[in-house]
Amino acid sequence: xxSVTQLGSHVSxxxxxxxxxxxxxxxxxxxxxxxxxxxxxxxxxxxxxxTSAATxxxxxxxxxxxxxxxxTSFHLTxxxxxxxxxxxxxxxxxxxxxxxxxxxxxxxxRA
Amino acid sequence: xxxxxxxxxxxxxxxxxxxxxxxxxxxGHDTMYWYKQDSKKFLKIMFSYNNKELIINETVPNRFSPxxxxxxxxxxxxxSLELGDSAVYFCASSQAKRNEQFFGPGTxxxxx
Numbered sequence: 001x002x003s004v005t006q007l008g009s010h011v012s013x014x015x016x017x018x019x020x021x022x023x024x025x026x027x028x029x030x031x032x033x034x035x036x037x038x039x040x041x042x043x044x045x046x047x048x049x050x051t052s053a054a055t056x057x058x059x060x061x062x063x064x065x066x067x068x069x070x071x072t073s074f075h076l077t078x079x080x081x082x083x084x085x086x087x088x089x090x091x092x093x094x095x096x097x098x099x100x101x102x103x104x105x106x107x108x109x110r111a
Numbered sequence: 112x113x114x115x116x117x118x119x120x121x122x123x124x125x126x127x128x129x130x131x132x133x134x135x136x137x138x139g140h141d142t143m144y145w146y147k148q149d150s151k152k153f154l155k156i157m158f159s160y161n162n163k164e165l166i167i168n169e170t171v172p173n174r175f176s177p178x179x180x181x182x183x184x185x186x187x188x189x190x191s192l193e194l195g196d197s198a199v200y201f202c203a204s205s206q207a208k209r210n211e212q213f214f215g216p217g218t219x220x221x222x223x
Contacts, residue, residue, distance in 0.1 A: 038152075043201060043215055043216045043217050044201065044203075044214040046211050051209075088152055090154065094209040094210075096208045097142065097144075097159040097166045097167050097208045098156040098159055098167055098169070099146075099156065100156075101153070101154040103151075103153060104152050104153070
């Protein structure tokens, strides 16, 4: 079965700094990969997805992720953090009729 | 114009009780899901339904019984609630089995 691992359970960045969240996947077939964001006491919102088209994927709120097969990675970046980016971020891989999620990364943004 | 809705948002109940959570999606999707998020925020699939048929039952105790009366609804009934059932339960839907899933706002279940 396919799986993902998120490196770093907590990331703290300064406002305006680069945000980098790491995700590595394990898959025997070409994966479909997703990044979701969860704001406090809310559901999950899709940030972006990779479905075997372009390797550089752009999402909402200036987030983007690059699929690197050689490194089995799908890291999420944002060039300039805003206070509103403070949330929980989940990487996920599709396993036919279910998503398998990483453990999540909590992002805090310092003023 | 809510895409995936769940009721109730909060549910507080005593051990041993039976409770239900309802989910509806207006996206026209053919697949619906229940996920459980534990206190450490780990998300795990419980059930998947495609066109009202159960596709995945991920080793969930049989106290949990999902029901899909039609493609737009997937309800979750829980019998004999236990302390360990306390969690946030998310409903989701998608079109086809590998596409992105759209999540509801969650139901926070607290068992006392």
